[in-house]
Structure formats: structure tokens, C-alpha cells
Amino acid sequence: MERPKIIRISGIKDEAEGIKTIFLRHSMVAKPGQFVMLWIPGIDEKPFAVSYSDQKKGEIGLTVAAVGPFSNRLSSMKEGDKVGIRGPYGRGYNLGKNSKQLVMAGGGYGSASLTMLAEEAVSKGCNVKFILGARSKARLVYADRIKKLLGSGNLIITTDDGSAGIKGFVTDALKNLFKAQKVDRVYACGPDRMLKAVSDICNENKIDCEVSIERYMKCGFGLCGHCCVDPIGIRACAEGPVISSAQAAKISELGSYHRVKSSRKEKL
Amino acid sequence: MQIDLSTKILNIRLSNPTILASGVMGVSGAACVYAAKKGAGAIVPKSLGPKEREGHANPVLVEFDKGFLNAVGLPNSGVDNSLGEIEFAMKNAGVPVFPSLFGGTKEEFGYVAERLSTLNPQMLEINLSCPNTASDFGEAFALNEKAAAEVIRIVKSKTKVPIIAKLAPNVPDIKKVARAVVEAGADAISAINTMPGMVINVDVARPVLHNRQGGVSGPALKPVAVNCVYEIHKAVKVPIIGIGGVTTGEDAVEFIMAGACAVEIGTGIYYRGIDVFRKVTAEMEEIMQRNGYSSIKEMVGAAHK
Numbered sequence: 099m100e101r102p103k104i105i106r107i108s109g110i111k112d113e114a115e116g117i118k119t120i121f122l123r124h125s126m127v128a129k130p131g132q133f134v135m136l137w138i139p140g141i142d143e144k145p146f147a148v149s150y151s152d153q154k155k156g157e158i159g160l161t162v163a164a165v166g167p168f169s170n171r172l173s174s175m176k177e178g179d180k181v182g183i184r185g186p187y188g189r190g191y192n193l194g195k196n197s198k199q200l201v202m203a204g205g206g207y208g209s210a211s212l213t214m215l216a217e218e219a220v221s222k223g224c225n226v227k228f229i230l231g232a233r234s235k236a237r238l239v240y241a242d243r244i245k246k247l248l249g250s251g252n253l254i255i256t257t258d259d260g261s262a263g264i265k266g267f268v269t270d271a272l273k274n275l276f277k278a279q280k281v282d283r284v285y286a287c288g289p290d291r292m293l294k295a296v297s298d299i300c301n302e303n304k305i306d307c308e309v310s311i312e313r314y315m316k317c318g319f320g321l322c323g324h325c326c327v328d329p330i331g332i333r334a335c336a337e338g339p340v341i342s343s344a345q346a347a348k349i350s351e352l353g354s355y356h357r358v359k360s361s362r363k364e365k366l
Numbered sequence: 367m368q369i370d371l372s373t374k375i376l377n378i379r380l381s382n383p384t385i386l387a388s389g390v391m392g393v394s395g396a397a398c399v400y401a402a403k404k405g406a407g408a409i410v411p412k413s414l415g416p417k418e419r420e421g422h423a424n425p426v427l428v429e430f431d432k433g434f435l436n437a438v439g440l441p442n443s444g445v446d447n448s449l450g451e452i453e454f455a456m457k458n459a460g461v462p463v464f465p466s467l468f469g470g471t472k473e474e475f476g477y478v479a480e481r482l483s484t485l486n487p488q489m490l491e492i493n494l495s496c497p498n499t500a501s502d503f504g505e506a507f508a509l510n511e512k513a514a515a516e517v518i519r520i521v522k523s524k525t526k527v528p529i530i531a532k533l534a535p536n537v538p539d540i541k542k543v544a545r546a547v548v549e550a551g552a553d554a555i556s557a558i559n560t561m562p563g564m565v566i567n568v569d570v571a572r573p574v575l576h577n578r579q580g581g582v583s584g585p586a587l588k589p590v591a592v593n594c595v596y597e598i599h600k601a602v603k604v605p606i607i608g609i610g611g612v613t614t615g616e617d618a619v620e621f622i623m624a625g626a627c628a629v630e631i632g633t634g635i636y637y638r639g640i641d642v643f644r645k646v647t648a649e650m651e652e653i654m655q656r657n658g659y660s661s662i663k664e665m666v667g668a669a670h671k
Contacts, residue, residue, distance in 0.1 A: 100429035321434075326396055329396045333393070361394065
């Protein structure tokens with residue numbers, strides 16, 4: 099039934115400057131890359147990638163960056179407060195059958211879904227390199243979690259200002275990695291322009307790649323049409339949010355514009 | 367037996383009688399084309415108004431056991447920003463596109479109709495009946511036959527494009543509204559829009575939809591809608607497009623036998639997938655085969671005998 103289930107917040111964790119994870123006791127099985135709709139009654143309801151999933155405990159975590167009225171409100175909520183949740187929705191990432199050498203390319207809090215994917219990949223015996231990009235050191239999320247999972251040698255940090263790791267972008271580190279080692283598959287989640295760049299680089303190098311696209315979503319289950327992308331019309335919430343780089347190459351708006359709440363196009 | 371699934375609305379030929387309903391999917395030109403490629407015989411994009419509107423906050427859709435409730439609030443970027451989207455749909459859909467429009471005043475309906483007519487569409491659907499804008503607009507125009515007729519008259523004075531009046535179910539006698547809009551010049555009628563409804567979440571003691579009230583769509587609406595089409599068919603001679611809970615070929619045939627010449631499908635996309643149009647058309651063919659009908663025309667109004 100597509101309606102929110104009310105749950106009390108069971109825990110809150112600070113991840114980085116202005117970024118928190120909200121934990122909910124909810125035994126939902128979500129694939130990495132799938133998302134849920136989180137409702138603050140009377141305020142609004144927004145999509146969130148699942149960033150933690152502990153099925154033994156029956157708990158999921160959603161990471162929120164305080165950037166607008168909704169996320170600020172959510173960030174100020176306390177343990178015990180009620181929120182609504184529905185989902186999971188959309189297509190998650192696919193771990194290819196014969197893909198052993200994987201690269202995660204995460205920008206900002208887009209690393210949420212990729213961190214979960216890395217956990218699954220490791221449990222299936224894949225080798226994972228994780229490129230974690232952020233504007234600055236203070237905005238880095240999940241670095242310790244990824245280090246613990248993969249070992250520090252498999253985590254490559256990039257920051258725009260050089261305050262941690264390599265000064266530069268996720269795409270710079272990705273290009274270097276292509277020169278240094280064999281890569282079977284790349285997974286990317288982050289800002290639109292980064293996704294476009296990663297997808298293009300992978301297409302040029304003929305490396306399988308999946309990217310998780312973000313568009314303004316209303317219903318989350320493919321009915322309202324708000325998240326359809328130009329010019330092919332597929333729904334980010336139903337055929338996506340994870341799509342192949344081959345599909346990404348057909349989306350002219352990727353890295354260029356998106357639609358705001360009214361549906362008007364707005365340049366990125 | 368050779369079965370012809372095409373249908374005609376006025377002189378416009380549709381390769382099959384399933385039309386994408388306004389309000390679902392058709393936010394952009396690309397989205398309209400996507401639905402057309404999945405088998406829709408025609409497309410009605412999301413309603414456009416005179417100015418940009420954000421619509422309501424989420425949730426805008428909620429499910430109950432026999433359907434959905436929605437209050438999206440007519441978000442759109444305004445007719446002037448949207449002409450390119452409609453043009454894209456008309457150029458690329460490969461099927462007829464009937465733009466839908468609304469206004470807050472009669473004059474605004476006229477303005478939007480005039481702007482859309484510059485694209486020369488084959489028909490325009492006049493959304494007299496969206497129940498989700500009451501706070502801005504007061505009573506929906508379709509709830510009052512005089513107001514509805516007034517809008518139709520003004521639109522007719524601003525365009526030569528044939529117009530479809532989209533009616534609301536929640537009126538004492540839909541025949542009266544149908545007669546009034548046809549007298550005012552409506553070339554066709556689509557019926558029905560959603561029915562007012564509410565779903566309350568008991569754990570937070572508030573309605574789920576941000577707008578609190580919404581419109582019921584899906585299977586729960588179907589018998590109400592079939593009855594409205596039946597009544598309208600008795601009252602007027604213009605072509606009728608049936609809307610309300612069409613999910614299967616059997617649903618579509620019910621509407622046609624009540625008097626419709628085509629059906630619009632919206633919520634059915636949730637239940638059957640985006641290719642619901644293809645599925646419904648195939649199921650209609652099977653029903654026609656079984657009952658010895660070779661064309662849609664033979665079935666229109668068959669239940670009135």
C-alpha cells in the first residue's frame with residue numbers, strides 16, 4: 099500500500115558538517131541505490147537513499163544534509179519524534195556477474211548508496227576502490243566507515259580545496275585509476291555534473307558504468323511524471339534512479355538542467 | 367474476424383481508444399512521447415494554466431484499498447513556458463495530442479486556450495473540474511452548469527480548435543451540466559474527473575495528503591464514472607471520452623458500451639505499468655472477438671438498448 103507508515107526516530111548520528119543520519123526501526127529490505135520517501139507530517143515529503151540497513155536489528159539509516167527548509171527541519175528532529183516512511187522505490191545498482199574490480203565514485207552525501215553497495219560487493223568477494231569526493235574535509239562523509247570496510251589503501255579522497263586527500267575532482271581520480279589498474283565496472287552517485295562526467299569517461303573507455311540520477315520527485319512510484327527526463331522520457335523514480343551510462347548518454351538534461359517543483363526547467 | 371480497434375473523436379482518428387489522461391505522467395513533452403511509445407492512442411498532457419504554479423507540497427498521492435487519492439495542485443510552468451513542451455509532444459508522439467488547460471477565472475481559460483491554439487492542436491481539453499484548487503479558485507467550474515457554460519463560451523470565442531469539456535462527477539445531475547456545455551459550444555465531453563475524498567493517518571491524526579482533501583481515482587471511481595458516461599450519452603449527441611478507473615480491457619469496453627468512443631487512463635499505469643495502453647487494447651480485442659464485434663463503433667452505447 100503506497101502510504102506512509104509512522105515510525106519514531108530511534109537514533110541520530112552526526113556524519114559531517116551539516117550532515118546527519120536518522121535511524122528508524124523499520125524492517126525494510128532495500129537494495130543499494132533504492133530510495134524511500136520520508137514524510138514530516140504537515141511539512142513535506144522527500145526522497146532519500148537508504149544509507150544504512152541492518153536487517154538483524156531491523157533498522158535503516160537515512161543521511162540528510164541540511165540544505166533547505168525540509169532538511170533543516172529533519173536535522174533538528176530528536177529521537178522519539180514521529181516521521182512517515184514509504185518505499186523502497188526504484189531500481190538499485192546491479193553487481194555484474196563477472197565484475198570483480200569495482201570502483202565507487204561518490205560525490206558529497208551521494209556516497210550514501212555507494213557505501214551500502216560497497217558493503218554488499220565486499221561480501222560477494224569483489225575488490226572495491228572507493229573514490230570519495232567532497233568540497234572540503236569538513237564535508238566528507240563515511241570516510242571511516244569505508245576505511246574500515248575496504249582498508250585505507252582502497253579509499254581515495256578528493257576535495258575541491260585540497261583540505262583532505264587529493265586536491266581535485268572525483269573524475270580526476272577516476273581517470274588516474276583507469277591508467278593504474280583494470281576496472282570492470284564503475285558506480286557513481288553525486289552531483290549531476292559529476293555523474294555526466296563519470297558517465298562520459300566510462301563510455302569513452304568502454305567500461306560498464308551505472309549512475310544514480312536525482313530529480314525532483316513527487317509520488318516516487320512512477321505515476322505523477324514529474325521526474326521524467328529529457329528527451330527519452332523515462333522516470334527517474336521507476337526506470338531509475340540507477341541507470342546505465344549508455345542510458346545516461348541519451349539524457350540531454352543530465353549535467354545541464356533539471357525541473358523545479360512547478361516543472362519549469364532550471365539550469366544547474 | 368478482422369477487428370478494427372481504431373476509433374474516431376469528431377474527425378480525428380485514433381489507432382486505438384486508450385488515451386493518456388491528463389495529470390498523470392504528461393508533465394513534459396518527453397514524458398508524453400514516452401507514454402505514446404507505450405501504446406497510447408492519444409495523449410492529454412498535464413493541464414496548463416496562465417502562470418507558473420508550484421502545486422501542493424508532498425504527499426500528493428496516497429493509496430487506499432481500491433484506488434488512489436491525489437492532490438497535486440496543478441503544478442505547471444505556465445502556458446508560455448510550456449508551448450515548447452507541447453510542440454515537442456505533437457512532433458514526436460506519433461499520435462494526436464490534446465493539450466489540457468485550466469484557469470482561475472473565465473478570462474484565464476480564454477487566454478490559455480488562445481495561446482495553445484497557436485500550435486494548432488487537433489483538440490483542447492478544458493479542465494473545468496479539477497477539485498484540488500478550491501482554496502485558490504473557490505468552487506470548480508464544472509460544479510455549476512452556468513459557470514461551466516460561461517467558460518466554454520469564452521474559450522470558443524478565443525479559438526477555432528475543437529474543445530472537450532471535462533466534467534466533474536460530484537453534481538446533482540450531470541446531464542444538466544453536459545447539456546449546458548454542449549449548448550455553449552463544447553465539441554466533445556470527457557467524464558469524469560476525480561471525486562473528492564480524504565485519507566487520514568491515525569498515528570499522527572491528520573490527513574495524509576498535504577492538501578488534506580484530494581480526488582479519488584482508480585477502481586473505486588469506475589462505477590461512478592460509467593454511470594456518468596451513461597447519463598451524458600442520454601443527454602447529448604457529442605462524442606464522449608470516458609475516464610475513471612480504467613485498468614483493464616473490460617473496464618474500457620464498459621465505458622464504450624455506456625456511450626464513450628474512447629477512454630483515458632491515468633491511475634491504471636500504477637496497476638499495470640506504463641504499457642497499460644497496449645495491455646488494455648489487447649484485452650479489448652479479445653472481448654470483441656468473443657462477442658462478435660468488429661469495430662469500436664458497433665459497441666458505442668451498446669448498453670443503452
